[in-house]
Amino acid sequence: MTPFDNSSSPTPPDLADAKAQFIHLWGVSGTSWGVSKTLAQVHALLLVSPQALSTEDMMAQLTISRGNASMTVRELLDWGLIYKELRPGERREFFVAEKDMLQVTRCIIRARKRRELDQMKRTLDQLAELPGDPANAEYQAFHTVLSDIQQLAAVSDKLLTKLMQAERNWFWDKFLKLFL
Amino acid sequence: MTPFDNSSSPTPPDLADAKAQFIHLWGVSGTSWGVSKTLAQVHALLLVSPQALSTEDMMAQLTISRGNASMTVRELLDWGLIYKELRPGERREFFVAEKDMLQVTRCIIRARKRRELDQMKRTLDQLAELPGDPANAEYQAFHTVLSDIQQLAAVSDKLLTKLMQAERNWFWDKFLKLFL
DNA sequence: CACAGATTTCAATAATTATTGAAATCTGTG
DNA sequence: CACAGATTTCAATAATTATTGAAATCTGTG
Numbered sequence: 001m002t003p004f005d006n007s008s009s010p011t012p013p014d015l016a017d018a019k020a021q022f023i024h025l026w027g028v029s030g031t032s033w034g035v036s037k038t039l040a041q042v043h044a045l046l047l048v049s050p051q052a053l054s055t056e057d058m059m060a061q062l063t064i065s066r067g068n069a070s071m072t073v074r075e076l077l078d079w080g081l082i083y084k085e086l087r088p089g090e091r092r093e094f095f096v097a098e099k100d101m102l103q104v105t106r107c108i109i110r111a112r113k114r115r116e117l118d119q120m121k122r123t124l125d126q127l128a129e130l131p132g133d134p135a136n137a138e139y140q141a142f143h144t145v146l147s148d149i150q151q152l153a154a155v156s157d158k159l160l161t162k163l164m165q166a167e168r169n170w171f172w173d174k175f176l177k178l179f180l
Numbered sequence: 181m182t183p184f185d186n187s188s189s190p191t192p193p194d195l196a197d198a199k200a201q202f203i204h205l206w207g208v209s210g211t212s213w214g215v216s217k218t219l220a221q222v223h224a225l226l227l228v229s230p231q232a233l234s235t236e237d238m239m240a241q242l243t244i245s246r247g248n249a250s251m252t253v254r255e256l257l258d259w260g261l262i263y264k265e266l267r268p269g270e271r272r273e274f275f276v277a278e279k280d281m282l283q284v285t286r287c288i289i290r291a292r293k294r295r296e297l298d299q300m301k302r303t304l305d306q307l308a309e310l311p312g313d314p315a316n317a318e319y320q321a322f323h324t325v326l327s328d329i330q331q332l333a334a335v336s337d338k339l340l341t342k343l344m345q346a347e348r349n350w351f352w353d354k355f356l357k358l359f360l
Numbered sequence: 361c362a363c364a365g366a367t368t369t370c371a372a373t374a375a376t377t378a379t380t381g382a383a384a385t386c387t388g389t390g
Numbered sequence: 391c392a393c394a395g396a397t398t399t400c401a402a403t404a405a406t407t408a409t410t411g412a413a414a415t416c417t418g419t420g
Contacts, residue, residue, distance in 0.1 A: 018312070019322065032214070069378060
């Protein structure tokens with residue numbers, strides 16, 4: 001990978017190896033986080049790449065198809081995890097990863113919240129509006145379950161939102177020291 | 181569903197309807213949380229069921245196979261989300277859901293942490309041990325990414341652990357008021 | 361220890377989700 | 391506005407994951 005491309009020093013074999021392992025790890029983890037292996041791997045590849053990469057580079061290094069690379073890149077842009085980098089005189093597009101892990105975390109939280117929580121909250125609110133006889137014990141029990149879940153969803157939402165807004169200092173100081 | 185089984189009152193049609201909707205919602209949400217639709221639906225069914233249910237009941241109400249019901253129930257027991265209820269003189273097993281939502285949350289956090297975080301941390305630690313030339317800029321960059329991720333994983337771990345241990349009062353007071 | 365009534369296992373199949381790759385589209389330049 | 395060099399779309403296919411259902415196993419009782 002990327003041989004002789006840098007004035008300072010080539011990538012030593014050990015490092016290339018470690019990177020490959022990291023990409024593999026991120027791919028495996030990705031699937032357990034509910035994203036496709038390719039998405040996670042492209043992200044990992046860009047995270048550990050010193051230069052911006054083109055779609056061609058990704059296709060070559062991960063042996064994925066052009067279509068897959070294109071769709072994956074688009075989705076990562078959408079998540080805010082990578083950026084387009086245009087080079088004067090080059091028609092191709094290059095991509096770099098957001099390297100600040102706090103920022104990366106924010107993006108991931110945002111995307112997962114949208115996917116896992118927001119949709120559920122909407123349906124839940126709708127369900128909670130059901131009419132019913134408050135004197136009926138079974139109705140009461142059902143309604144309790146429903147509003148407990150709603151309450152929980154609300155707390156989760158607030159927590160995640162707060163985490164996303166957290167500043168670096170706040171994050172480490174207030175959060176870690178006082179809270180834990 | 182469950183007609184004439186209760187001395188106080190039968191389930192009114194509206195309520196049965198709302199429960200069916202809830203089961204459907206939970207099933208849909210489940211898939212976006214990375215668990216099978218059936219697992220989520222059985223859990224939802226038991227959450228809103230006033231009585232303990234047998235495997236037969238689940239099969240009938242969710243139209244799933246015996247094998248599926250059996251495996252799903254076993255997994256829910258494993259998560260700690262449902263309990264076995266034995267009835268004297270009955271050979272069949274009945275199941276009830278944990279109804280305390282704080283407890284439910286703890287179980288879910290524990291299971292997801294195990295699946296999504298713990299495995300990753302192990303691999304990460306292993307990767308971070310790689311040898312390398314500290315004078316090489318590319319190696320340094322890689323190592324920074326790695327240890328940032330490790331740090332993040334450590335914080336996530338602590339946060340989740342703390343949330344699991346949280347008492348009801350702590351949860352609402354300290355957490356919501358002071359923290360948010 | 362044989363039986364009935366249950367549960368569990370697991371190979372086969374169905375359903376879902378990810379990926380390919382070729383055709384269509386876009387985009388900047390002469 | 392035609393062309394070259396790129397990107398995107400999407401139907402077909404592959405890979406993965408969930409589910410079935412029948413056979414095997416378990417379990418309490420006479």
